Amino acid sequence: MHPQPDLEPACPTMTTSRDVVIVGGGATAVSSFTQLAATLSPGDSVTIVDPNPVGFGHAFGTSDPLLLCNTSVDVTSLRADDGSDLLDYLSSRGWPAHPEDFVPRYLVGQYCRERYQESRRRAERRGVRIEHRRTRATAVRRDGTGYTVELTDSTALFATDVLLCLGLDRPVLPEPVRRHAGHPALLDAPYPVDRLRGLPRDAEVLVLGTKLSAIDAALVLCRDGRRTVMTSPSGELPAVRTRLRRPERPLLDADRWQRLAPGAANLDREVARLLVEAVNRADRPLPLREQTSPADAPAPRLERELALAAAGRVPWQDVVAEVIDTINDWTAAWPASTRADVLGRYRTVMSRYISAIPERNARLLAGHLADGRLSVATGYPTSIEPEGPTSWRVEWPDGRVEHFTHVVCGTGFQKPQLSLAGPGRYRIGPAEPGAAVPEITAELRLREPQHPEADRIWVVGAAAHHRTAIVNYLNAAAKQAARIAAQFAAVPV
Known part of the structure; x- marks a missing residue:
């Protein structure tokens, strides 16, 4: 060439x-x-x-x-x-x-x-x-x-x-900090993590996001003892799993799934039924309510779901690889707008379970939460404003004001x-x-x-x-x- x-x-x-x-x-x-x-x-x-x-x-x-x-x-x-x-x-x-x-x-x-x-x-x-x-x-x-x-x-x-x-490789900058792009104390992504390791040990860091890249940021920051707060509109952490691999035998009824039309009135009910049936075909079937935690607060929910995963009580995880392949095949011929509309209704479930975190990461997060190095705030700040080269003023929806030395965007990539x-x-x-x-x-x-x-x-x-x-x-x-x-x-x- x-x-x-x-x-x-x-x-x-x-x-x-x-x-x-x-x-x-x-x-x-x-x-x-x-x-x-x-x-x-x-x-x-x-x-x-x-x-x-x-x-x-x-x-x-x-x-x-x-x-x-x-x-x-x-x-x-x-x-x-x-x-x-x-x-x-x-x-x-x-x-x-x-x-x-x-x-x-x-x-x-x-x-x-x-x-x-x-x-x-x-x-x-x-x-x-x-x-x-x-x-x-x-x-x-x-x-x-x-x-x-x-x-x-x-x-x-x-x-x-x-x-x-x-x-x-193009980070998503959330709206509250978009106009501050380039600020020396704003990291647009956790990667490369050398930048996180290079922050002062006494830094106080706000991490925007509570999903995978934000968790990576929190693990690196808290390892060295930095006080870290994670936040997102939902305040939800992903679920916990011990594996994600191809099943030894099919669990999903793929033929029935492929016959579902995106505009069907009963679509959501049929998708839920197919998923529940697949989970029930797993080696250790359990009612779905016994595989997840009903807690609203992030820390107790993480603790409970960590315990369930460690005990082998999360058979939903053995359906995930099949679900990914089935969804990709099912929606391949749809217009992009139809796919976004239909799958948007399942966004929360998909982000929690398809993008679940390994048990080891969950254990580390739980330890940082218990030690007070890490906290998870529900609801985005109403404002995030720089006060200097290493100072941010953050106001929360309840009127509280906190100060951080650095802000890290863990909100994914375009x-x-x-x-x-x-x-x-x-x-x-x-x-x-x-x-x-x-x-x-x-x-x-x-x-x-x-x-x-x-x-x-x-x-x-x-x-x-x-x-x-x-x-x-x-x-x-x-x-x-x-x-x-x-x-x-x-x-x-």
Whole structure:
């Protein structure tokens, strides 16, 4: 793959080889590369475009052993076929892992990096050229027989095929602090956690959010004794689980689920019935009311749900992997607006149970709550205003005023944005006002409205969120990558 100056495409009049550009270098990109590489022939090329080292993406690029995956080894794998490639990797290196384990995220980063290097060496021995361009892509445009991938360094790449494996790397700034972006005592995300570890030991920190990234922030901050307050509109912490893995036998009635129409009057009742039936098919069936805590306050609810998980009284957890796959399949053909409307009604349940936290993290949080280092406030502050370079004045809905030295946003990340910026040109990043969103076909290819054919531009993982409901799940991205690799193998360039 060769850079082209001044964004001028270098489209040959005829090509007998594939020039593949993969935009992104995290776990989704590595999954795509390792599965795609086996379909390529001598003379083909792959260029990965990402400013960071390949394999060390945002999700797994941390080096802090405190931070765990919230999915088990069984489904945290670059391949989604039988068995777990991650388990094989860990076992071969002497790590005493089990399919149900939640391992430190840095281990998954190492796994991704090594699998990429192994696959790259095999491909290069077969005559496939591999390159890593440490920059960002801003757009892809259709040009003659192929595509031009525009880069931030004012160069471009010719491609016969493009895979967009964009990660979640743009933090969501909540409205109360949005206008204070760039303030030295405002961290827009917990990552990299070196920034949190670098705060003074006597810092008093307000963490906005109570879900996964906010919990990561709280664990790092409280470990060193900093007083930390977490807050969100709901004040709810996720549920607690001891595993998230594929079931040994089906628990969901997937056929009945797929027949449910999004506009059906009895939809919510039927979804609830199917979920309850699935949980009741688990190995240790229990009434749902005995699997959760009725407590309203975050601390006692966490304690109770931690005790239930430790006692093995949460069979709901064994349905989650199936639910994710079923929801993704069920809603794949829906318009994005319909999917958002229907799934929005289940947002609370999905965020608590699909994104539940490992038992170990729950135990650490409970300890910090009991010791007084951590507290959880229900309801967002009415105002968050800086008073100086390391001072914030925070007013709560009941009129109380507190002062913090730092504010950390643990409110998640924006999904990657793709839009049309003219005929045959797909923009990567925030869209211009009024810009149209391209269609994502059943084959995960981009298609421009009114254009007769889908482009040879595929979206994988988070980039496919307009067609895939739950994208922050490596198993789902690995399945998508396998589908795309099968298309490459079946259809020559």
